[in-house]
Amino acid sequence: MAHPSSTDTLATRTELRRVARSAQLTEASRSYLGQYFTPAPAARLIASMPALPSEGDLRVLDPGAGIGSLTAAVVQRAAAEAPNVKIHVTTFEVDPSLHDDLSATLSDCASTHPTVTEQRDEDFIEWATSVLASGSPAPAAWLHDIGYAPEIVDTGFHALDGGRWLLREGFIRALLA
Template identity: 40%
Template sequence: MTTFLTDSTDINRINFSSRLNLHRRRELGQFLTPAPLARFMVGQFNSLLGHISLIDPGAGVGSLTAAFVERLLANSHEVKSCFITVYEVEPIFILPLKQCLIDCCTALENKGIAANYCLYEKNFIDANSEINLPLLSTSAINFTHAIINPLYKKINNKSIEKKIISQMGIETVNLYSAFVWLTILRLVEDGEIVAITPRSFCNGSYFRHFRKSFLEQMKLEKNPNFHKSFRSFSGI
């Protein structure tokens, strides 16, 4: 299996994350994914065939995307194309992230897989305010796969993030559940999402609305693997 993408990205993870001071780390609520965990996460996907469209809504330096592409390269005969969409707001990470994306697309193309990427230097939640659609509206769906290490912060009731997600009909108290919820908006039917979340990400009264909508629209296969399906669960 080709490993150079994730290994080189992991060096950048250590190097560039160390440049953030503690205040900035707390402000972002972002913890970059080490290579072994990134590889474990991509191993949770069930179907990687045909035309792939990936979204990584909090990309950092590209650890998860690099690991995902490595897995595609290991089964390149089954993949026809790969389009990668990433979001990142921290300026320090943009240059290594862009290089990671270029390297990923080059490696895919060298295997005969059509590849391209789109890098948004903006907050994923802010970007979704442009959609302004009800939860899980089909007109917003376009990704076959999603991989997420979301931000780990509570949402301030007076913040712009709270205003945006409330306008979209999303009621939750933490950014990580908001990231998962908004990503679900962007999946095709039978798409897959693999996410790192706390065990309590949908427990208790605070997450009742999130839990109900999530289980109506998703099939929870394993932790942390969520498989998109439009089968409803009874008794919710």
């Protein structure tokens, strides 16, 4: 099990990065890129929802990672509750101004709990649609946040907006075929 101070440090450092970066964003930038930077209490709540395996590997996809708040919350929880689980994280973040903060959070994650990270500096939606278009099977989890993209938002309910967009673009049929 991780030493309590290492998980406290992960949570504290990540939240400090989130607050500092969030204060630097304009509303126009935040809206254009869909940047919301999940606060620590919400990240902990979301991270508490899935069941964790007691051993083996856990794969985490963070498609709009920002500074890594959700990833850090999952790693913090695993450090406390699943010390025998190795985490494999893939993050996507299109905003170059966030890459250093995300790298620092991922480094903190790896120092807190056995974690292997892959940081992708590209647009998740473009990557996922190219994977779908290639005919490769894609887990539904890849598409979780697609409805948050500003160009896709219609109703404001991301799951519905994402599903409608996938249907319009022909991807739902590809997933069901």
